[in-house]
């Protein structure tokens with residue numbers, strides 16, 4: 396088993412038999428964002444899981460994505476409960492709707508992924524710049540030889556719809 | 564769908580003191596709460612032959628608790644679960660009795676939620692290794708319940724224009740109710756300004772939008788209506804129950820929007836269908852107020868107002884004592900204490916009996932003043948039907964409809 400990764404006081408464990416995450420992180424370490432794609436119905440899913448939630452098929456392939464999307468919701472953590480995050484507060488957590496497979500297979504569904512909104516140097520983005528509707532792209536944070544976390548950073552693209560943030 | 568409407572009753576309720584330093588084990592507290600509920604029902608240890616409890620590795624199991632009270636069990640299960648387990652276990656108790664496995668079931672939850680295993684996720688909970696599905700969110704500093712739910716709350720504000728001041732009215736209402744509850748941990752009434760002026764925990768949640776971490780044990784006793792009729796208390800009948808109903812993709816519900824939709828969307832037809840009533844027939848609601856927002860989302864989803872209009876509904880005064888449909892008349896998790904849902908069912912049972920334990924001198928006899936000023940009465944006049952809206956996480960919840 397690869398060594399557990401220490402990150403901000405947390406022990407991140409991906410055992411060899413955890414096929415859901417082992418290859419996901421190997422791709423992430425190579426700075427590729429991948430999701431599982433069903434070989435039967437062609438739909439993609441995140442997080443990586445063993446069966447297709449739409450057709451129950453067990454066969455899948457990894458599919459690389461453009462790693463671009465739009466902030467669907469966010470929160471700003473002021474009171475960190477994990478000691479390793481205290482020095483980062485206030486830090487934003489974003490739910491990003493990826494560009495691929497939006498509104499499929501039903502209008503309410505999409506590939507959505509959670510990460511921190513960070514500056515290019517991986518420090519937390521300023522709160523004033525965090526808003527629903529803003530365009531983002533994935534930036535990888537290397538943690539170990541076999542692991543990197545997909546994070547998000549603001550993309551210099553016009554927002555496709557209404558931009559909103561919590562009023563001051 | 565099959566219904567057992569009015570064939571089962573809640574006949575006993577009991578709890579320990581709500582505190583932040585119980586100084587006791589969960590075993591000692593469970594024993595006290597169960598004993599109180601048995602005595603409240605007018606039963607003896609010999610009459611109880613079933614036991615259900617729920618926990619998250621933070622409590623004492625039934626096989627240690629029952630013998631302490633001299634209870635011999637014909638059926639018991641220890642269930643892994645948190646919020647919304649209360650209503651689900653009431654349904655399972657009915658099922659166990661219906662199957663002929665036992666006659667009368669004690670359901671308990673015991674936790675040192677402040678002094679031992681903090682429900683807020685700090686301490687021992689925050690130090691647990693991260694693996695499996697947790698890798699999709701915990702490494703990003705998203706581990707506590709508030710951090711888990713805030714994305715849903717924020718999206719609700721975006722989609723429907725819900726404001727912090729509107730949501731704060733939930734805390735204001737529950738604090739008013741707690742001021743009439745001698746048991747409540749926080750009895751002080753607060754204002755909207757107090758809530759929106761309190762420090763940020765995780766935006767859009769302020770400190771006063773969050774519930775209290777509490778040490779306590781609670782117990783409910785369920786038996787058949789036939790047995791209930793022989794007991795000393797007025798029976799409280801179970802009209803309908805829905806247990807741990809879930810949204811699709813409950814592992815990662817953000818993939819299956821709208822993320823502002825919560826499990827009540829699916830639970831409401833089950834529970835109202837069994838009961839044969841609608842939201843307009845409910846006199847009192849008990850919603851799981853882990854946060855102010857969770858009350859608002861559930862009231863919307865169960866149809867007490869239109870989807871998206873929860874902000875107006877909770878700030879209209881209707882959820883306060885004296886209003887059209889008071890919610891969490893004990894003060895709930897925001898003010899009375901955090902019990903993983905049990906206390907809101909206990910309170911509704913007392914409301915239906917007409918013997919809410921407020922400051923009215925003859926409350927136990929059912930004599931109330933209905934004066935809802937601080938330190939007085941919290942009995943709802945002629946409450947006939949109550950409903951509990953149990954919450955675990957946005958994609959999982961339970962519901963219970965009771966009548967007198």
Ligand SMILES: [Zn+2]
Nearest residue numbers: 433436447450
């Ligand atoms: Zn498929």
